[in-house]
Amino acid sequence: MHVRRLPSWAWVASLTVVALAVVTVLAVQAGRSKPPGAAPFASRPTPAPSPETRRSTPPRKPPRAEVPVNSGEGTRIVYSLGQKRVWLVDAGNSARRSFSVWPGSVSPAKGSHLVSFRRPEATGSDGVKIENVVYFSTNSGISIAFSNAVDGSSPQPAPGVQTGGIRVRADDGDAIWKFADVGAVVFVVD
Structure with missing residues (x-):
């Protein structure tokens, strides 16, 4: 009697199919089961992000503040002294x-002021290089202007020094520069 042997590739293919079927059955069963006393996978609490993860998450932008009432009409810059905030x-x-x-x-x-002069760059009274300088008022001989520090700093006014610079972040300085030509209205409120 002659016994016919299966080629080795057929054995390997058959064993591979059986192994895949067993792994699939076990995976389905594992997905349906849970350890005693444990919550299902979907309802497990997620761990809090690590401090490193939290630092890399971009900050959320604050909601846009409403334009103050009684702050003029038409296209203008509104500056609130009390809120230390600007609206374009x-x-x-x-x-x-x-x-x-x-x-x-x-x-x-x-009250209402007009942009009287613009300067692309200068040195502030505190010695810091500034840019996007938009002058709109004076008080006691001190010129008052919006500007941003070239180095990105936001210094506190030096004690005993009178400064009229209203510092903004660089991207906000660019926005004011593009928004306010000479003659633009700046309305100052409480």
Whole structure:
């Protein structure tokens, strides 16, 4: 009697199919089971992110602040002394952009002002290189202007020094520069 032998590739293929079927059955059973007293996988609490993960997450932008009432009409910059905040307002009275600022020690008078002069770069009274300088008022001989520090700093006014610079972040300085030509309205509120 002649016994026919299966080629080795057939054995390997058959064993591979059986092994895959066993692994699939075991995986399905494992997915359906849970250890005694444990919650199902979907309802397990997720661990809190590590401090390293939290630092790399970009900060959420704060919601846009509403344009203050009684702050003029039309296209304008609104500056709140108390909130230390600026709004770039379009003709429809909607804030196109709003951001916090670091005021100097000398404040402008409340009410309407006009941008009188613009300078692409200068040196602030504190010795810091500044850019996007937009002048709109004076008080006691001190010029008052929006600007941003070239190095990104937001210094506190030096004690005993009168400064009229209202510092903003670099991207906000770019936005003011593009928004306010000479003659633009700046409305100062409480």
